[in-house]
Amino acid sequence: xxxxxTGNKExxxxxxxxxxPDHVRGQIFLDKVGLGxxxxxxxxxxxxxxxxxxxxxxxxxxxxxxxxxxxxVEWLKDHGTDKGTEDAxxxxxxLKSKEVSAIGAAGFCWGAKVVVELGKHRLINxxxxxxxxxxxxxxIKGKHLVETPIAIxxxxxxxxxxxxxxxxxxxxxxxxxxxxxxxxxxxxVAHGWTTxxxxxxxxxxxxxxxxxxxxxxxFTKYVK
Numbered sequence: 587x588x589x590x591x592t593g594n595k596e597x598x599x600x601x602x603x604x605x606x607p608d609h610v611r612g613q614i615f616l617d618k619v620g621l622g623x624x625x626x627x628x629x630x631x632x633x634x635x636x637x638x639x640x641x642x643x644x645x646x647x648x649x650x651x652x653x654x655x656x657x658x659v660e661w662l663k664d665h666g667t668d669k670g671t672e673d674a675x676x677x678x679x680x681l682k683s684k685e686v687s688a689i690g691a692a693g694f695c696w697g698a699k700v701v702v703e704l705g706k707h708r709l710i711n712x713x714x715x716x717x718x719x720x721x722x723x724x725x726i727k728g729k730h731l732v733e734t735p736i737a738i739x740x741x742x743x744x745x746x747x748x749x750x751x752x753x754x755x756x757x758x759x760x761x762x763x764x765x766x767x768x769x770x771x772x773x774x775v776a777h778g779w780t781t782x783x784x785x786x787x788x789x790x791x792x793x794x795x796x797x798x799x800x801x802x803x804x805f806t807k808y809v810k
Contacts, residue, residue, distance in 0.1 A: 611636050611688050611690075613636045613637070613639070614691040615631075615639070628640050634802055637681075641674070641677050643700075678709045678710070689710045690805040691712075693716070695778065696720065698720070699719065702718075706730040712809050714805070715737070718740075727758045735765060735767065737768040737804040741772055772796070775790075
């Protein structure tokens, strides 16, 4: 574990560092529900030669979908993506201070919006969005995102970012010849399938692993 300063608070980071090459490649993983499964995913990515950080931008207060007294709209008052973006900028700065040569960022649900904002500010070398939330077509069309290679992994059964919206993302990206992109909709899965699945469900595990392989391929290609 480590900490990175963000204003008057410190963000707790989960770090996984494999035996590092001369040129350190960094990854940032962001989600809204919790760090448990995300840490396991980070471990798997790290063994491929990346320095991976999983920051806790919720300061021990992740969203709990089973808490009726605090629905998403209330939770977001304390944990908006705008604040998450500022926290993420501090983490990027901390990585660069350690001479990390290239940085990729993966955003899951809430984290996808933060990753898009990092791309707009040209702070990362590659982006992966998994079952994104709060990301709009205008975000994807934005001229400041054109320099960031971006992969979007969507779910067939997703009320937050349904296939129709993911297809709109794909169309917007296809119009940008100057940036590489990859868009894929996974059949038979729901929002959150990459990190929140039943480990005893063989089919669910297989789909999550497929997404991990897609993510790793994208980062290996662009985070050098």
